[in-house]
Amino acid sequence: MTPLLILSPLILLAALGAVWLARPVHAALLLALALALTAVFYLTIGADFIGLVQFMVYVGAIAVLIVFSLLITRPGDEAEELARRPRSLVTGLACTLPVLAVLLYSVSRSGTAESGAADSPAFTLEQLGTALFTTHVPAVMAVGVLLTAVMIGAALFARGAHASSVSRYASCVTEATIKPPTLSDP
Amino acid sequence: MILLAVSSGAPSLWAPEWLPRLPQRLVEMICQALGAPDWLVAIAGFIAAAATVVGVFLGGFALLSLIERKTLARIQNRIGPNRAGWFGILQPVADGIKMLTKEDIVPAKAEWLLHLAAPILIVVPSILALGVIPYGREWVPVRLELGLLFFFAVGTLTELAVFIAGWASGSKFPMLGAMRAISQMVSYELPLMISALGVIMVTGSLSLPAIVEHQGGFHLGFIPAWNLFSPWGLSAGIIFYIASIAEANRCPFDLPEGESEIVAGHMTEYSGFKYALFFMGEYLGLFAISGLGITLFLGGWQAPLPGLGFVPSWIWFFAKLVVVIMSYLWIRGTFPRVRIDQLMRFAWLCLLPMALLTLPAAGLWTILNRNDHNVLAWLITVPLLLIPWLILTAIYNRRLAPQTRTYTFADS
């Protein structure tokens, strides 16, 4: 219980900071911190595999992706974002409060486990793997198809943008070579 | 006290095989003699073990910085540092003093908290990763069942730390360098992990000591049963090697920190001890990832020939580590830096397909060998790996060859 008591305020603070802070990069880093602390929480309750995978996937891949997209795209004008803050706060609350209510309701309905957190895990890694690929195969296949579609779409998008910019450059170059600039005699 | 330990049946304190554990056991013995409670003795032992690992590898880092400079110098027809002490042996000390006494400049536009946190966040994962590698038969600092996963998880923290370093410096070169560094590290992590996946599949366990023990024994009496000496293992090993050079930002993949390209990339705005921490993080990361490569593909602490079992196992590990690190230095002195687009193209179009091919190759190899179809195993896996590689290189040769240029004004 003590790890949860120590970690959950920190996670909440980090998450609050992630949605509250004005600078997007700070918010992204606090989001990464919240995800890392969640991974630590998983490790403390004995879910080693999930905790490490959470770290590797969320902090190592997704947070890096968010941060990368922030680096590449230019952030908008911060003053105008701050001015829009009250309205966006209302919209955000309107979207998240129902979700929070549903979560709290479902948590209160399930029996809270009073037993200690450090019991041996319910199943081993091998059982997890076997379950994924025997009973839950349709879900895994669906995720695989989705990821493949996403990758192909991304490659096509990138190729399309690259090709158009390359063709524009090529046409400029050919124009310049077909009609070389002429010097007029003084 | 020593007599007590010996008579209690524990392995001898001074036996060569148990030498790496010596500090930990000495500390534990001293604490027990002083009458400390059990948990305190255990904690003191852990701290001693961690201090041993960190101390050995920091000493190795200092030595490596000197050996790297001297080796690169000899490759480049010059003598390396030889003024600070006999053959330059005190050069790392001089470097350390210089780094410590330099003024720590934080740019005005930088965020000082993140600027301070970044070097720490880069060194910590490397040290954590060093803790799960089995250095000897009796010496794994932390015996984790999910050791390999832990290694990769803390490895991904390095990428975020590089971004923080680049962004928190608040200037163009670090930002650009951080972008390139992150894209490089992310692209090369895939082949790294997929080539390790083959090993996991064959061994059936994520625990690094188990992977090393799986590679014991000898084929044909004298060829060690290391993963490198099988077709899929050779392919996966080479991919792992190349990807590890890219992960550690070493030449020829050191675009993020090449001086002629981008000053020092994400480390531009750092001086003094923070720069020393970056340097240390890079070298410790190099040790960690080559240690992992040795564990996965070169048999860890296993001896190379049957009769050499009397040599302590950790000596074999460190000998292999020396060979691998020397090969990194050799490669650094030989190859020019690759451009960012060549780098990414190589990762996604060459390494990733080859890495994906090692998975079925490893699976087929194991199944066929388990059913004693050894020749068939060779016959299937070798073409499965060789033919796509030859096709890929043919495509590369054709696509990347320089094209004939036509000069509009020079020909007329």
Add this chain to the structure above:
Amino acid sequence: MDQSSNIHRLPDPARAARWSLPGLGLFKGLVVTAQNMIQSYYRKERMTTVQYPEQRAPISPNFRNFPFLAYDGVDPVAGLRCTACSICEKECPPQCIYIVLDRDANGKSLKRPRIFDIDVSVCMNCGICSEVCPFDSIYMDGEYELSTDDRFDGLLFGLDRLAKSADYHMKLRPEQATEVAARRKAEEDKKLATQAAKEAKAKAEQAKKQQELPGQHEKGADV
């Protein structure tokens, strides 16, 4: 336009597009560097470092730095070839030479300099002073270890620092020094020869006069 000039140096695309053993180029590169590293231990041409304070790289005879004044013999004052004619002072482009002629008590020139200063922070090592000197006295030195911590007086070279013996010149630039020495010796020999001839002629005339006087020649007898 010369077609063969730069297009020949491009790599042949047909050859590059042909398939070759993958990794062979990398392997060859690794062999080259390994050879370099191993042979640097025992072959001189693969270790070209000169460890500076203990060893010095030899300087070429064409190297020139700041000037020096040559003197013959062992006495830098008596043997100094410079006569303070001030031609080098006038010809020096940045005007870094300062000469004061040494005169005796009556104001007569002693044909040597009392002060000869060269400001090496101004000197541009052109060598014009050496080219115009008629007395073979000023030459360009090859010394480069001239660091000092006084940028005014430390860089003003006086007569004591500039005067170096002709043997030093011979060691520094043997070709030039032998040529100068040969020329000076020839001039010296010629001077001695003319002086000897003059003396012989004067002696002969004197002997003739002495012979004529006691003999009481008739003056118009031989006309």
